[in-house]
Every structure is written in structure tokens, then in C-alpha cells.
Amino acid sequence: MINKRPVPKTRREKKRSKKKIIILITALVVIIGSFVYTMNQDSLAIREVRIEGQRTLIASDVRDIIDDYLGRTLLGILPRDNVILLSTDRLTQYLKETLPKIEHIEMSIENGNKLVVHIGERSAHSLWCIDRDYESVFDEECYFADQDGLLYARAPYFSGGVYMKFFLPPNDTQNEYIGHTVTAVNSFTDFFDFLNTLEEMYSLAVHGVSFNEFGDVTIALSRVRTRVYPQTMPYIIYNQSDDYETVLRNVGIVLNFDDFNRDFTNRPSSLESIDVRFDGRVFYTFTPIGGRPEPVPQTDNDIPEPIEETIQDNINTG
Numbered sequence: 001m002i003n004k005r006p007v008p009k010t011r012r013e014k015k016r017s018k019k020k021i022i023i024l025i026t027a028l029v030v031i032i033g034s035f036v037y038t039m040n041q042d043s044l045a046i047r048e049v050r051i052e053g054q055r056t057l058i059a060s061d062v063r064d065i066i067d068d069y070l071g072r073t074l075l076g077i078l079p080r081d082n083v084i085l086l087s088t089d090r091l092t093q094y095l096k097e098t099l100p101k102i103e104h105i106e107m108s109i110e111n112g113n114k115l116v117v118h119i120g121e122r123s124a125h126s127l128w129c130i131d132r133d134y135e136s137v138f139d140e141e142c143y144f145a146d147q148d149g150l151l152y153a154r155a156p157y158f159s160g161g162v163y164m165k166f167f168l169p170p171n172d173t174q175n176e177y178i179g180h181t182v183t184a185v186n187s188f189t190d191f192f193d194f195l196n197t198l199e200e201m202y203s204l205a206v207h208g209v210s211f212n213e214f215g216d217v218t219i220a221l222s223r224v225r226t227r228v229y230p231q232t233m234p235y236i237i238y239n240q241s242d243d244y245e246t247v248l249r250n251v252g253i254v255l256n257f258d259d260f261n262r263d264f265t266n267r268p269s270s271l272e273s274i275d276v277r278f279d280g281r282v283f284y285t286f287t288p289i290g291g292r293p294e295p296v297p298q299t300d301n302d303i304p305e306p307i308e309e310t311i312q313d314n315i316n317t318g
Contacts, residue, residue, distance in 0.1 A: 046114070
């Protein structure tokens, strides 16, 4: 096999190749330069931003955020406010990240250089507060959540029953709550359906709900049947290891228990709690006449014998 050596280029061919490369590079520079020059023309820039649809957001604040975004450049040479280069998807994402109160955005360009931004704000579905000691009730740290459980805005202090409050244990590793989703419940829809069913099935009124780090949930009641509790409220406590159907069934066992109904009829204001956390047993407590509230039974030795046997039998056979 004979190896042929490549024929070396002549001086003329080298000059010709070099000339072609120079022409190609020059052409690319001219094309890129012309493109950059054209894209920077004022005639292609967004000249006006119109904000529509906002309810609580201030239009000028939203416009300032958009102006800041559009005032930046791409690759240091291309303007973001160019109507051809503008990415409305990226601007939409930027606005949602900067203003979590925004749920959806529609953008369009009118008359060649006017950016129209239509905003749909999130609606307050529920009020979630951080369960800690405060020097004043007005210092209470609460946030609005939408229907998906996203905390999107700090809430002012609300007195009375303007909003049902849900209390979360403080997260020592999380300083900022806005933009985060409530994880205390697996499904917002299922949880609020459960509360609605609880109220409708047993003629109760829920005042507020507290969650702790051990999975216990305490439901404060402002009304039980026809009895209203304006201040000291009884509560239902359950553990999230049980499904909502089980919790509803066990609450019903207590409320339909003959001894409970007798005690409740005689002194409804003394009702303290209904505890359905324990497997196979449910408990209720009333404030003893002339004494302090008795603790909720925690062990078999602490459980009053008549209550333990009867309610346990109801659960096992019902």
C-alpha cells in the first residue's frame, strides 16, 4: 500500500484561503453588528406598559418591576425591551416570583410598542398564622393562602371571626413564609371538605384549627349544637394518622353517647374536649363542678371505668 503525501498548498492558494476567512469573519461581524444595531433602535422598544385587572396590587409598583426587568440586557448587548426579543413567558415567571399574590398573567403587545399586562390576583381562601407567643395580639404573624395552600401575602391583624384562623408550629429553619405552600395537610380540598362535613353532620361551628409537630390537630369550636362559646371554647383533637372518615365516625360516637348527652344537656358550658387520638378509644371531658378541668385520660389506668368500657365497645361494634 502506497501512502500519498498531501500536496502542499501554493502561496497563492494560501492567500486565497486567508482572504476567504477574512471575508467570512468580516461578513459575520457586519451581520451581527447590524443585528445588534437594529435591535437597539428605539422604534422597536416597548414605550408604554399598561397594567390591568389588579385589585390590591398597586399598578405603579407592578410597572416599576416590569421596567426594571425590561431595562436589563441580554448578553450585555441586546435590550430586553425589544418587541421582537421580549420573552413574555420569562417576564410572566419573573412577575410571579417577585409578586406571589399574582395567580395568572396575560400579556399582549398593542400598536407595535405597547405592552398590556392583565393580572389575575389570588383570592384569600384561608388565613394561616404562626403559633408562638406574642407581646401583643396585633403582632400576630399571619398569611393569606389561596385554594392550593400557597402563602402569598402577609395578612393584617383581624379581630373577631372575620377569618377562621389556622395555626402552624413555627419553622426555625424558615424565615420567609410567603411563596411557600402549607404542608400541614396533604390535600387542601380534602381537609376543608372534612371541616365542612364535621360542621354539617354534627351541628358544630369551627372557630380555628391548630397543628403541632407531632401530627395532632386541635379544632376549637365556637358552637356545639345550639350552645355558643364566645370565649372559652371546647375542642376536638385528633391525630393525622387517622383518615377523616375515622375521625368523623369517632366524633359521632362521642356526640351520640348517652352519658355525654346527659352531661351536655345539664351543663353544656362545662364541655372541655373530645379526644379521638387513641386507637380503639375516644374520650370526652367536662369541667368538674367547683373544680379545675380534669386532664384527658392518657393511659388505661387513668380512664374512668364507665367511659372506657362503653365508648370502647361502641367503637369495636360500630
